[in-house]
Amino acid sequence: MAREQPIRLTVNGRVYERTVPVRLSLADFLREHLHLTGTHLGCEHGVCGACTISMNGRSARSCLTLAVQADGANIVTIEGLRAADGTRHPMQQAFLDNFGLQCGYCTPGMLITAIELLRENPNPSEQDVREALSGNICRCTGYQAIIDSVLAVARNETAPPGEIGGSRDRQPARRP
Amino acid sequence: MSDARFVNQRAVGSPVVPDEAVPLVEGDGRFLNDIRLPGMYHVAFLRSQHAHARIRAVDTAKARALPGVITVLTGKDLLGKVEPFRSTPNRFSGGESIQHWLAVDKVRFCGEAICAVVAEDRATAEDAAELIEVDYRPLPVVTDPRLGERESAPLIHESCPNNYLIKREHQRGNVDEAFRKAHLVVKRKFRIGRKQALCLESRGCVAGYRESSFGLTVWISHQLPYVVRHYLASHLRMPENDIRVVVPHTGGGFGQKASIYPEEFVCAYLALTLRRAVKWVEDRLENMVASTHARDQHIEVEVAVDRQGRILALSSDVCVDVGAYSTYLWSAGMEPLQTAGLMPGPYRVPAMRYRTRGVATNKTPVGPYRAVGRPSASASLEMLLDEVARRLELDPVELRQRNLIPLEAMPYRNANNLVHDNVNYLPCLKLSTAKAGYQRLRAEQREASANGKLRGIGVACFAELTGLGTSTAVGPGTLLQPGRDAVTLRLETTGVLSIAAALPSQGQRIMTAMRQVACDELGISLDDITCVINDTAMAPYGFGTFASRTAVFGSGAVIQAAKELRRRMLALGAHLLQVPAAELTIVNSVIQTIDRSKTLPIREMAEKSYFSAKNIPPELNPGFEVTSFYDPKLGSFAGGAHIAVVDVDAQTGEVKIVRYVAAEDVGTIINPAVVEGQIIGGIAQGIGEALLEELVYDETGQPRTITLADYLVPSALEIPRIELHHANTPSAALGGFKGCGEGSIIGALGAVACAVADALSRHGGDIHEFPATPERVLKGLGVLPSEA
Numbered sequence: 001m002a003r004e005q006p007i008r009l010t011v012n013g014r015v016y017e018r019t020v021p022v023r024l025s026l027a028d029f030l031r032e033h034l035h036l037t038g039t040h041l042g043c044e045h046g047v048c049g050a051c052t053i054s055m056n057g058r059s060a061r062s063c064l065t066l067a068v069q070a071d072g073a074n075i076v077t078i079e080g081l082r083a084a085d086g087t088r089h090p091m092q093q094a095f096l097d098n099f100g101l102q103c104g105y106c107t108p109g110m111l112i113t114a115i116e117l118l119r120e121n122p123n124p125s126e127q128d129v130r131e132a133l134s135g136n137i138c139r140c141t142g143y144q145a146i147i148d149s150v151l152a153v154a155r156n157e158t159a160p161p162g163e164i165g166g167s168r169d170r171q172p173a174r175r176p
Numbered sequence: 177m178s179d180a181r182f183v184n185q186r187a188v189g190s191p192v193v194p195d196e197a198v199p200l201v202e203g204d205g206r207f208l209n210d211i212r213l214p215g216m217y218h219v220a221f222l223r224s225q226h227a228h229a230r231i232r233a234v235d236t237a238k239a240r241a242l243p244g245v246i247t248v249l250t251g252k253d254l255l256g257k258v259e260p261f262r263s264t265p266n267r268f269s270g271g272e273s274i275q276h277w278l279a280v281d282k283v284r285f286c287g288e289a290i291c292a293v294v295a296e297d298r299a300t301a302e303d304a305a306e307l308i309e310v311d312y313r314p315l316p317v318v319t320d321p322r323l324g325e326r327e328s329a330p331l332i333h334e335s336c337p338n339n340y341l342i343k344r345e346h347q348r349g350n351v352d353e354a355f356r357k358a359h360l361v362v363k364r365k366f367r368i369g370r371k372q373a374l375c376l377e378s379r380g381c382v383a384g385y386r387e388s389s390f391g392l393t394v395w396i397s398h399q400l401p402y403v404v405r406h407y408l409a410s411h412l413r414m415p416e417n418d419i420r421v422v423v424p425h426t427g428g429g430f431g432q433k434a435s436i437y438p439e440e441f442v443c444a445y446l447a448l449t450l451r452r453a454v455k456w457v458e459d460r461l462e463n464m465v466a467s468t469h470a471r472d473q474h475i476e477v478e479v480a481v482d483r484q485g486r487i488l489a490l491s492s493d494v495c496v497d498v499g500a501y502s503t504y505l506w507s508a509g510m511e512p513l514q515t516a517g518l519m520p521g522p523y524r525v526p527a528m529r530y531r532t533r534g535v536a537t538n539k540t541p542v543g544p545y546r547a548v549g550r551p552s553a554s555a556s557l558e559m560l561l562d563e564v565a566r567r568l569e570l571d572p573v574e575l576r577q578r579n580l581i582p583l584e585a586m587p588y589r590n591a592n593n594l595v596h597d598n599v600n601y602l603p604c605l606k607l608s609t610a611k612a613g614y615q616r617l618r619a620e621q622r623e624a625s626a627n628g629k630l631r632g633i634g635v636a637c638f639a640e641l642t643g644l645g646t647s648t649a650v651g652p653g654t655l656l657q658p659g660r661d662a663v664t665l666r667l668e669t670t671g672v673l674s675i676a677a678a679l680p681s682q683g684q685r686i687m688t689a690m691r692q693v694a695c696d697e698l699g700i701s702l703d704d705i706t707c708v709i710n711d712t713a714m715a716p717y718g719f720g721t722f723a724s725r726t727a728v729f730g731s732g733a734v735i736q737a738a739k740e741l742r743r744r745m746l747a748l749g750a751h752l753l754q755v756p757a758a759e760l761t762i763v764n765s766v767i768q769t770i771d772r773s774k775t776l777p778i779r780e781m782a783e784k785s786y787f788s789a790k791n792i793p794p795e796l797n798p799g800f801e802v803t804s805f806y807d808p809k810l811g812s813f814a815g816g817a818h819i820a821v822v823d824v825d826a827q828t829g830e831v832k833i834v835r836y837v838a839a840e841d842v843g844t845i846i847n848p849a850v851v852e853g854q855i856i857g858g859i860a861q862g863i864g865e866a867l868l869e870e871l872v873y874d875e876t877g878q879p880r881t882i883t884l885a886d887y888l889v890p891s892a893l894e895i896p897r898i899e900l901h902h903a904n905t906p907s908a909a910l911g912g913f914k915g916c917g918e919g920s921i922i923g924a925l926g927a928v929a930c931a932v933a934d935a936l937s938r939h940g941g942d943i944h945e946f947p948a949t950p951e952r953v954l955k956g957l958g959v960l961p962s963e964a
Binding site for chain 2: 039
C-alpha cells in the first residue's frame with residue numbers, strides 16, 4: 001500500500017488538495033498541515049471528545065479518523081463557526097456569556113457537539129443536553145455552566161442554529 | 177468588550193464576562209502543542225516496561241540508523257552534565273530519593289523514561305524508540321505500601337530503610353488521658369484509591385535555543401514559571417537570567433503541572449546541545465504513567481468523645497503509597513503530612529496525635545493534586561462522626577453543630593496549631609441544611625427505606641486554608657514557605673493600564689479578577705486594563721498558581737501597588753489641573769474634581785508625563801510603574817458544608833446522586849460566576865474521586881488503567897445539578913479575599929462517601945474503600961463476598 005495518498009476536501013468552506021501520509025489522522029492533518037489548531041487532542045483514542053469536528057454535517061472524532069478517509073468530505077472546525085462578518089456563532093457567544101468554559105481545552109468539541117444537538121433537537125431538556133454531551137469530557141466546569149450555555153441558546157433562539165459552516169444567515173450574537 | 181453591568185458600581189463582586197475566554201471560544205487559543213518553531217525537532221521517550229529492574233544494557237544503534245533520527249540520548253549520556261533531582265521531604269524524617277532524568281542503571285516504575293529520541297517528526301521519533309533494545313534484569317517489586325514498609329520488603333532506594341520516603345509521628349495535647357476519660361471511643365478505617373488530575377491537556381514543552389534575547393526559552397504547560405526557571409538554571413548550571421519561561425494557554429493543571437519532571441528538562445538540555453528548538457508533547461498513554469498520581473491512602477482514625485459527642489481527642493494512622501520517587505520540589509511529604517496534620521478540619525480538636533508515612537512503591541510518583549490530603553482526611557473523619565452520631569443516637573447534623581468551631585470562639589488555635597478566624601463554618605452548615613430541607617430529606621429517606629429502596633444522606637463540613645503567607649508552610653511539617661508574590665502595574669503612554677504577574681491561569685480567570693480589582697482601586701475603566709501572567713520576561717517574580725493562593729496574592733498585590741500608583745496619578749493630576757489632590761477623584765479613566773468642573777483624561781495625563789516631561793517638576797513625575805510584593809502572613813480559612821443524597825441500586829451496586837446542596841464561605845467574591853465555576857468543578861472532581869476514578873496496578877506493578885476507557889472520569893451524566901449557596905465572611909487578607917479553587921473537592925468526597933455509607937447502613941452494610949465502585953458497594957451490602 002502506498003505510504004502517501006492525494007486527498008481533496010473542504011474545510012470551513014475552503015477547498016484543499018494535499019498529498020498526505022496514509023497513517024496521518026484527520027486531527028493531525030487539520031492541526032499540522034492546515035494550521036487549524038483550534039481542534040484539540042485530549043486522548044487520541046476517541047474517548048474525551050475534545051477533537052470532535054463536523055464531517056458532512058455529523059460530529060466525528062478527528063483523532064480516530066484518518067485524513068485519507070476525509071477525502072471528498074465537507075469539514076467544519078471551531079475556526080469555521082463564526083459568520084463571514086466575524087460574528088460569533090450563538091453557541092460561542094452563549095459559552096462566553098454563561099462562563100461555559102474554564103481552561104477551554106474541551107470547548108471545540110463541546111461547541112460542535114452542542115450545535116449538532118440543537119439542530120436535531122431544538123428544544124432539549126436538561127437531561128437531553130447531558131446525554132448529548134456525555135461523550136465530551138470537561139475536567140474544569142462540572143458541566144453545569146456548559147449545559148446552561150446550551151439551554152440558553154435553545155431558549156433564546158427563534159430559529160435553531162443553522163448548518164454550521166453553511167451560508168445560512170445567523171442572528172447576530174446578543175449581549176445579555 | 178467587557179461591558180459589564182457592575183453590582184453597586186463596583187467591578188469586584190460583579191460577574192464580568194472574561195475577555196480572556198474569547199480566543200478559547202473562537203478557536204484561537206494557543207496551547208503548548210500549537211507552538212511550532214522553524215526547524216524544530218521532535219522528541220519521544222522510551223519508557224520502562226518493567227516496574228522494577230536493573231538495566232544491563234541499552235542498544236540504540238538501530239534507532240540511530242533510522243532515517244530522520246537526529247540523536248538518541250540515554251541516562252549515561254547525561255551523567256556529570258546535569259544535576260539529577262534530589263528530593264527530601266523535611267527536616268524531621270524520611271529518605272532522599274535521587275531521580276535521574278533518564279534512568280541510568282535501574283528503573284523503578286513502569287513508564288519511567290530511559291531514552292529520549294530526537295527526530296525530524298514525532299512519528300519517526302516514536303518509530304525509532306521502538307527500535308531501542310533494553311536488556312532488563314527484573315527485580316522483586318513493591319506494590320502494597322503495607323508490605324513495602326516491612327523489614328523483609330525489597331528496597332526501592334538503598335538509602336531508604338523500610339522504603340520510607342517520609343515518616344512522622346506527632347502529638348499535641350494529652351491524647352492518652354482524653355481517650356481514658358472518654359464517654360465513647362470509635363475507630364474506623366478509610367481507604368482511598370490512587371487517582372490522577374487528568375488535565376484534558378497533558379504536559380509538554382517547546383525548548384528554543386537563542387530565541388529573542390535568551391539562551392534558552394522554554395514554553396511549558398505549567399503552573400509555576402519562575403520555579404521552572406530557577407530549577408532549570410541550577411540543574412543545567414546556567415545563569416537564571418539567560419532563561420525565559422513562558423506558559424501558553426494551559427488545559428488544566430490541578431497540581432499535576434506544579435511539579436518538576438524530567439522530560440521537560442531533557443528537552444531544555446537537548447535544545448542547548450543541539451542548538452535547535454525541540455518539542456515534546458505527552459500523549460495520553462504517557463500521561464497515565466509519567467505525570468504524577470495522587471491520594472492512594474490507608475487511614476485508620478480513632479476519636480474520643482464526651483457524653484454530648486464533643487471531640488476530646490483524635491488519633492490517626494496514615495499510610496500512603498507515594499510511588500517510586502519523592503516528587504521533585506514538593507517531595508513525598510505532601511499527602512502523608514497534610515492528610516494527618518489537617519485531619520481536624522473545621523472541628524474543635526483539643527488534642528491529637530498521628531503516625532504517618534509515605535512508602536516508596538514501584539508505581540508512578542505521587543505529587544500534588546487539588547486539595548492534597550484534605551479530601552481523604554475530611555472524609556475519614558466525617559464517616560467517623562456519622563458512626564459517633566449513630567452510637568449516641570444523635571442526628572449527624574446536630575453532632576457536627578456541637579463540634580464546629582463557632583465564630584465567637586475565633587481566633588481559635590486548633591490542636592494542629594492552625595488558627596481559625598473569620599470563617600463561617602456553622603452558618604454554612606445551617607444554610608445548607610435549610611436550603612436542602614434536611615428534615616424533609618430524612619423523612620423521604622425513611623419513606624424510601626420503607627419501600628425497600630436504599631437512599632443515603634451525607635453531610636460533610638470542611639475547612640480549607642488558602643492564600644498561605646510567609647508565616648504558614650504549604651503543609652504541616654514541610655519546609656516550603658514561599659508566601660509572597662508580586663504584581664507590577666504600569667500606566668502606558670496612552671493611559672491604559674498593564675498588570676503583570678507570574679500567576680498563570682489554567683482557567684481560573686485570574687486576569688479578569690486582577691483587572692476587576694484594579695478597576696475599583698484606580699478608577700480606570702475595565703476596558704483600559706490588560707493583564708499578562710505567563711511570562712518570566714515580562715512579569716515580576718512570583719511563585720505561581722497553586723494551593724488556592726492566586727486570587728489572594730494577585731489581588732492583594734494589585735491593591736498595594738494601586739495605592740501608590742493612584743497617589744502618583746492624583747499628584748500629577750493636581751499639578752496639571754491646579755487643584756489640591758484631595759479634591760480629585762478618578763472615574764472611568766478620568767481624573768476629575770468632585771463637582772466635575774475640571775477633568776483630565778488619564779490618557780492625556782499619561783501622554784504629558786511621558787512626552788512632555790520637561791514641563792513637569794521631576795518629583796511629581798517619578799514614572800507610572802509600581803511593583804509590589806504582597807504577603808498575607810497567615811493564610812485565610814475558607815470553609816463550607818455539603819449535603820449529598822444518593823440512591824444505591826442493591827442489585828447492580830450503582831450509586832446515583834439525586835441531590836447535591838453546597839454552602840460555602842469563600843470570603844469577598846471578586847467574580848461570582850468564576851467562583852461558582854471553581855466550586856462546581858471541584859465538586860465534580862470530588863464526585864469522580866468518591867465514585868469512579870481509580871488507577872489500578874496488578875501485583876507485578878503493571879498499570880491496568882492507561883486509557884480513558886479504563887480510568888473513568890465523570891461525564892455530564894454522572895454529575896447532578898449542584899445547588900450552591902454562600903455564607904461568605906471577609907478574610908483578614910487585603911480585600912477580604914479567600915481562595916476557592918480547592919475547598920469544594922474536600923466537601924464532595926466527604927458528603928458522597930457519607931451518603932453511600934448511610935444508604936448501606938440501612939441494610940446493615942458498610943463501606944470503607946473508595947471510590948465506591950459497584951463491586952465495592954455490593955461487597956459492602958454483603959451481596960458479594962468481601963476480601964478478608
